[in-house]
Amino acid sequence: MKQPRGLVAIDECLQGLRERDEKALVLFVTTGYPHLDVTADIILAAEEGGADIIELGMPFSDPLADGPLIQECSATAIRNGMTLERMLQSVESIRKRTSIPLVLMGYINPILQYGIARFLSEASEAGVDGIILPEVPLEEQHLVSDEIARINMANILLVAPTSSAERIQAIDNASTGFLYCVSSTGVTGRSVETAQVDYVRLVKSIARENPVLAGFGIQTPGQAEAFAEVCDGVIVGSAFLLQLKKDSSRDGACTWVRAMKGPLRSNQRYGGTNKSK
Numbered sequence: 001m002k003q004p005r006g007l008v009a010i011d012e013c014l015q016g017l018r019e020r021d022e023k024a025l026v027l028f029v030t031t032g033y034p035h036l037d038v039t040a041d042i043i044l045a046a047e048e049g050g051a052d053i054i055e056l057g058m059p060f061s062d063p064l065a066d067g068p069l070i071q072e073c074s075a076t077a078i079r080n081g082m083t084l085e086r087m088l089q090s091v092e093s094i095r096k097r098t099s100i101p102l103v104l105m106g107y108i109n110p111i112l113q114y115g116i117a118r119f120l121s122e123a124s125e126a127g128v129d130g131i132i133l134p135e136v137p138l139e140e141q142h143l144v145s146d147e148i149a150r151i152n153m154a155n156i157l158l159v160a161p162t163s164s165a166e167r168i169q170a171i172d173n174a175s176t177g178f179l180y181c182v183s184s185t186g187v188t189g190r191s192v193e194t195a196q197v198d199y200v201r202l203v204k205s206i207a208r209e210n211p212v213l214a215g216f217g218i219q220t221p222g223q224a225e226a227f228a229e230v231c232d233g234v235i236v237g238s239a240f241l242l243q244l245k246k247d248s249s250r251d252g253a254c255t256w257v258r259a260m261k262g263p264l265r266s267n268q269r270y271g272g273t274n275k276s277k
Contacts, residue, residue, distance in 0.1 A: 003099040006152040009129045010101045010177040013052055014211045014232065021266035024178075024213060024233025025050060025224070027240050027257065028105065030057040030073040031090060032082030034248050040094045045250040046240075047100045049257025050265075055132065055235065058087060058106030069238045069245075084114050088126045095127030103130040103156065103177075120147050130154030130177045138171055145174070158182050161199050165206055172207040179203070179210040181231065184217055201230040225263035236260060 004012055017024050027046050031039050043054050057070070059077035091102060104123060111119045111133075123131070130153055136144060138157070148155040154177025159168045161184065172179050181203045183196040200214045214227040215235030224234045243256045 005127065006124065006129050007154040007176055008152070009099075010053065010103070010154045013101050014178060017052060017233070018211075023228035023231075023264040024052045024211070025257070025261045025264055026053040026055060026103075026213060026215075026233060026235040027051045028055040028057055028070075028235065028237030029244075030059060030070065030077050030241060031087045032059060032077035032080050033073040033241070034076060034244060036077075036080040036082060036086075038248060039090055040097060041250055042244065042248065042253055043094055043100065043102075044098060045253035046257050047098055048250075049254040050261030051100070051257055052233070053101045053103060055103045055105045055237070056087070056091065056128075057237075058084065058104055058110065060107045060110060067238060069241055073241050073245075084110055084119065088122055088128075091123070091128055092126040101129045102127060103132060103154065104128055105132040105134075108133050108135045116144060117147050120144070120151055120153065124151040124153055128153065130156050132156045132158070132180060134158055138167070138174060141174055149176075154178075156180055159203055161196075165202075168203055168206045169208075172209045175210050177210065178232070179207050179212045180235065181212050181214045182216050183214050183227070197226050197230055200227055204231045221260050221263050224260055228264050233264065 003009070014024060029039060029042055046054060057074065059074040059082045061078060094102070120131070131148060133144065145155055155175065156177045157171045157175035158180040159171050160182040163171065181200050183200055196217070200212070204212045211232035213233045213235050214231050215237065218224055218227060218234050218236050219239040224236065227234050240256070244253065
């Protein structure tokens with residue numbers, strides 16, 4: 001049977017998790033890192049370990065919103081020869097091997113040069129299910145939202161601690177797939193604090209249209225569990241890339257992901273003990 005794609009794939013994935021009383025684990029992978037042709041194997045390892053959705057980072061020469069590690073990974077991928085064209089070819093190849101939802105995340109400049117309508121259309125045809133463009137604020141969503149909706153792709157927007165309650169609500173109304181809750185200001189890769197969990201709890205209380213997933217700075221299974229207690233799942237980027245920098249083997253990646261996913265399951269805590277509900 002043909003697997004659902006686009007927004008439907010993400011909606012069904014998150015709905016299935018809710019029905020199992022399970023929280024989502026979304027992993028960020030820089031396409032083409034650490035080697036040009038290893039992305040598919042990393043995604044398959046992540047899926048085997050329990051990842052629910054994969055964010056594919058689109059390498060960019062000037063990733064100012066990212067911390068040093070993702071900047072390094074992006075630069076390495078570009079040196080390896082990764083381009084938007086090759087990235088879409090990679091997605092098409094990956095899609096033949098897995099139905100896990102794939103979301104692109106990156107900067108708008110390369111897409112503008114490629115052509116917004118052309119890029120989104122080709123991404124959809126390759127098997128992309130959603131897109132995150134952090135640089136495009138709510139007020140500029142008209143540049144991309146109609147085209148994203150036309151091809152039935154998820155348009156995932158971000159809220160941050162600087163967002164007012166009214167703005168959180170407006171962004172939630174405009175977002176599809178899920179609401180990306182940036183748990184801290186600044187660049188990616190920073191550690192989390194209790195106040196950030198409280199902020200995610202607040203966003204969850206305001207958002208009515210979408211599941212809320214928290215990201216930025218989640219590095220350990222314990223931190224993932226703390227956030228998952230107050231929202232619908234977590235997004236992990238820098239910590240996974242650091243693991244790949246140390247060991248990009250399939251077994252190494254799978255083992256790491258399995259540990260991160262453990263406390264997000266309804267019957268486990270980190271370490272494998274039962275979790276009371």
